[in-house]
Amino acid sequence: MRVITQRAFGGPEVLTVVDAPEPRPLPTEVLVRVSAIGLNPLEARLRAGEVPLIGRPPFVLGWDVSGVVQDAPQTWRFRPGDEVFGMPLFPRAAGGYAEVVTAPALHLVRKPAALSHVEAAALPVVGLTAWQGLVDLGGVTEGDRVLVHGAGGGVGHVAVQIAKALGAYVIATAAGSKREFVAGLGADEVIDYAAVDFTRAVRDVDVVLDTIGGDTVARSLAVLRPGGHLVTAVAEDDPELAARCEAAGLRLSGVTVDPDPVGLRALVGLVEQGRLRVHVQQTFPFERVADAHRLLDAGHLRGKLVLTV
Structure with a gap:
């Protein structure tokens, strides 16, 4: 071979x-x-x-x-x-x-x-990262307000669709060239992060799924409601961020994807229902x-x- x-x-x-x-x-x-x-x-x-x-x-x-x-x-x-x-x-x-x-x-x-x-x-990698971040860690349920950063990328574009399938109101950040693509995935709002400061446009979010890290993940604390949950795929080992979340009464989780046949079968179910591509x-x-x-x-x-x- x-x-x-x-x-x-x-x-x-x-x-x-x-x-x-x-x-x-x-x-x-x-x-x-x-x-x-x-x-x-x-x-x-x-x-x-x-x-x-x-x-x-x-x-x-x-x-x-x-x-x-x-x-x-x-x-x-x-x-x-x-x-x-x-x-x-x-x-x-x-x-x-x-x-x-x-x-x-x-x-x-x-x-x-x-x-x-x-x-x-x-x-698998992007689907399970999004599933574990939103479902297993984030506990997203119907009516939640969910913000997905990097919604045009691998994890992000799947996360938008999973959150919608869970019944959430989905706000997405994406580059201007990807806005139409992300809107077509079902996002309720798409924010061009290069043109608009998302911290001024978004409020009272229940769960943020971050795939960007850096300044983006730190600024996301400002848009979460009291008791809200920041789930990050890239900044889980940031002690300063963890301390800021604790001081603000917010939850922080890092998602490191792992093999999960239960999650994969759930993704297959969404595909077969026409709710995920x-x-x-x-x-x-x-x-x-x-x-x-x-x-x-x-x-x-x-x-x-x-x-x-």
Whole structure:
């Protein structure tokens, strides 16, 4: 099989397609022939050596995968021929940038007919981050006012749709070029953060889901109602922010996504009901992974990028 590996930290050019032996599934694991691989901004940072999550090269990046079970020798959950997708092993290395992967059967779910392999591969990391942030941590319920920062990006565009499906009133911040896109996802209000100070335009928010960090997350305290909840995917280890929240009578939670078949099946349910769609900005052939990473490095994506195998 082919894998995409790197032997040093650096730019997209360090990613190289090489031949490697196929892995063998352990008990409770399955062997999956991969059809599509979702890309995430974290992987660009790992490639560049900015985050020490999986150690030093050589390594194979990637978690979001969709494909077909090829072998399932010691698990009852799947059989060869089943179409599955998921986010196995995160935050441990899963070797997802490959033509074949092994994964714990519990970290995968069946791919519904309503999702192509490309769409399925785009969903797990962003979908579970949004689900765990809004549902498991945020406890969003019908009638809540929810503010989603970075609503045009991977996590943000899924979060808008999940919050709407939960019955929330959704306010979203996005760049001006993405306003129409985000409004089309169902957001009740879309604020162009480059033109409008959201702290002057928004009040009495129950839950903020932050995917931006920095000044944005700190300023979000001003828009929360008393007892409101700030959920951040990027600033959970900020003791100063935690102290400010406590002093203001606000709650702070950091969401670090983890594999969750219950959450994935809930996302599948929303897809099948027509209440959730994952947007793929662009697909790339497996061999053009460096080009895809150049787009990741540039940022300001609309939804997700996906490799096809």
